[in-house]
Amino acid sequence: MKRAIFLLLALSINLGPFALAELTGGRSALSALTGGEPGDIVRAMTFVASWVWAVFTSVPALVGALVLGAPR
């Protein structure tokens, strides 16, 4: 149970910002900076930052939780 809660927490902390940025049109906003679809710079930067955050924190956290065990 503890492990499930920890995993859920890890997922929402690490992937949550990315999912939110994706859902609020961050990808379109990014396109706008390069001459693509309409958007704004704040949403575009949030999208990129959340992606970097998601990639570089999720996997260690999840592997740590699954392989090495959740904290007591």
Add this chain to the structure above:
Amino acid sequence: MSTTRRQFLSALGASAAAAALWTPSLSTAFAPRASTLDGDPDDPVIAGLLERQRRLWQPGADRAALERMRRLNPEWDFMGRTFGGLAMLAAVRRKPALADALLPPVDRLLAHTLSELRARGKRHFLLPYGWGFRNPDKQSLFVDGELLALVATREELCGDGRFAEDQAWLAERVRQNMDAGPLGHGESYGNECWAFCNAFAAMGLRVDQRTSARWHEPTVARYLANLPIDEGSGMVHSEYTYDGRPQDGPEGSSLFLVATLLDQVDPGRGRHQYELGRDALLRRFLGFGYAREWAPGVKGIMDVDSGPIVPVFEASTAASGLAILATAAFDDRDNLSALLSSLWATAFPTWDDGALHFAASNAVGDAVMLFGLLRAAHDLGGLA
């Protein structure tokens, strides 16, 4: 050591161990399919990029994406058309069944671009600077060279003479511009000769020669004889004055295209340039590939040509895109695969009902990558 501190260090160690396991294998999650590396028009990625280009030139299509791009840089609008057009022609050559779907958009693209060029002049596709042209007719090789390559390649594929008058007009302007130059190289902007544009122009003349009664070998030979080479690196300078004084040294956003086209004009010499550029500018990191705009130790300024430069790695978005084109043309599959892994991981591929574009790129970037994947340069050289 307190329990809390021990737990914290254990967690830190566990995270580091996990990162050491997953980071080196991350690129495998983004590795391209064999069919993408092969340039198969039926490959989902290539088909998606083709669909994006096709839709831009459908009757009544929303060309707002092109308009937004030309507000940032009108050159990108123009280059998106030429690279996109050449890529669609290459797809038809690889798979003739695509002709009905792709030739009409190419013809609309050409008709639209030629009418804009004739009505509004070259400035419509140029940045607002550098009007002090030295060549007698005040022409820009940037516009004429690429467009000639596209018109002539279409003629070579279709053979119907539909744009014959335009082709002759463009070929004459390109030849005159290059012949008038002290080095046999033409200007893109006033007193600015670009290796990129001269390579395209020489290539365009060669295709024109194959599809008409015109003879351009003296012009092409003079261009080849006077290629401005950087003494230190052996690579072609990206920009030089009308009389040949280097302005910018070798740059990835220029060299990879120049090497690719040069190899079609002068086989062997282009490959040598590619190998120099590969060694100096291509990098791999944890299975991902990228290209630098400048060789190590060379200080350049980030501009509209280099695109954003990623700090620390010095990775250039423009150089990396054009490196995809070169690695495909020279069949350097390992580097091509690494570059495409980076593209898939960081450029945010975005699908829209079967059409693919990259959110971190733009219409010209998408077109350049498609041109590269389909080895469209081989068509220009008549080798496909």
